[in-house]
Amino acid sequence: MSTTHSERLRGLLEPLVSAKGLDLEEIEVTRAGRRRVLRIVVDSDDGVDLDACAELSRTISTTLDETDAMGEDEYQLEVTSPGADRPLTERRHYVRAVGRLAKIQLHEGDEFVARVLAVDEEGLDLEVPGVKGRKPTARRVEFASIAKARVELEFNRKDKKEEEA
Secondary structure (H helix, E strand, C coil), X not given: CCHHHHHHHHHHHHHHHHHCCCEEEEXXXXXXXXXXXXXXXXXXXXXXXXXXXXXXXXXXXXXXHHCCCCCCCCEEEEEECCCCCCECCCHHHHHHCCCCEEEEEECCCCEEEEEEEEECCCEEEEEECCCCCCCCEEEEEEHHHEEEEEEXXXXXXXXXXXXXX
């Protein structure tokens, strides 16, 4: 998809997504045989449920039908939330990851797993788990030094609601 087409779609869809209290994370158009697939990825601080995706899909579909944004060719619309292992690229992604483990790779090559404790405008306060009985250690990482980051899945992690109960 050309940058101009992507920007045009973003300009058309972002107000619709924002009106539902969601963030537009990604727009992707791919080929699937003779038709195209338009994938819209949305998220919010509280996550996105299936009903919100379905409602937004109807709104976007109506808007796209009323415009020529997708042209005359057939396409399939998918509105979804980001996967659990999506990259953390924006400050808001890190805010949503507070309390979770993240795998972080720094530009200098250092790579580690740590729990995100707090996020501010410049970076992250982390807790690096102790190894072999050692206590966890605190670590500060600036956003500018992060090359890649993503949430690590924890199958035995307590839910925030369970911790508050």
